[in-house]
Amino acid sequence: MSGLVALLDDVAAIAKVAAASVDDVMGQAVKASSKAAGAVIDDAAVTPKYVHGFSADRELPIVWKIARGSFFNKLVILLPVALLLAAFAPWAIPPLLMLGGLYLCFEGAEKIWHKLHPSHSHSEDLVQEKLSGAQLEQKKVAGAVKTDFILSAEIMTIVLNSLPGDGPFWMTALSLALAGIIITIAVYGTVALIVKADDFGLHLASSGRSNAVRAAGRFIVKAMPTFMTLLVVVGTAAMIWVGGSIIVHSLHELGWHLPYETIHHVAVAAAHAVPAAEGAVEWVVTAALDGVVGIILGLAMIPVAQYVIAPLLAAVRPGSKTASEP
Secondary structure, three states: OHHHHHHHHHHHHHHHHHHHHHHHHHHHHHHHHHHOHHHHHHHHHHHHHHHOOOOHHHHHHHHHHHHHHHHHHHHHHHHHHHHHHHHHOHHHHHHHHHHHHHHHHHHHHHHHHHHHOOOOOHHHHHHHHHOOHHHHHHHHHHHHHHHHHHHHHHHHHHHHHHOOOOOOHHHHHHHHHHHHHHHHHHHHHHHHHHHHHHHHHHHHHHHOOOHHHHHHHHHHHHHHHHHHHHHHHHHHHHHHHHHHHHHHHHHHHHOOOHHHHHHHHHHHHHHHOOHHHHHHHHHHHHHHHHHHHHHHHHHHHHHHHHHHHHHHHHHHOOOOOOOOOO
């Protein structure tokens, strides 16, 4: 009997350790996921455009196809690569993180540039006119999954860099996988709500049982274009801010402290000028200055992408788009 009690005590102790480990994994995954907020917001802001123009009954199936591709990108391709980097080449993570941050800066700056200098190519419209509905859907989904792969690579790198480096391999793997699942569900769950919001509003406006419900439905329908515009603005700003922040912090970790220390000193001085809200002021000033770094680097990358990277890609893959094309 005493042996059975001892065994039960051992089982209970193991269960407690396992529960604590699960809590640690969940906590690390959630904390690390929050570090990738900028790329996550941009992912949610970019995806709704891929369902634009399709019938309402195809919107959610298209979102699900893109989400399935995103799960594959994160869990099947990027997760093993990230774990191999963490195990055998951790020195490569900061440079890759900086490369991803530079890409975010470029993407954000390019969106602003195209907004200020709009251009439109009719070739894409002609191609779309010749495609059937199923072909066009397949083309849109493939394009969305490719875009998601780039953003997912940046997200997984940010998450990996945010995890404790001294933890056991299995905890790193589970935390990274869980973070990828949480982020994908959050992004595409949000996208599904966004793309169906106007249909929900129309339903309330036409079938509401009271004037207040019908008015709320009309408000949703009218507000969605403004909300989508705001979402794009927030996503662009988040990309530039996060990209600049990644580069500043990575340079600091690699030994070049001037950008980080300059921004830190300016933010602290500004915070001391407003004692009632020191923390908020310091965060806002830091984010703003990180954004300035991001926009400068992003604008500098536009000619590099157009005149160096795009020709190289065109030489490798004839018929590919240039960076200046929408």
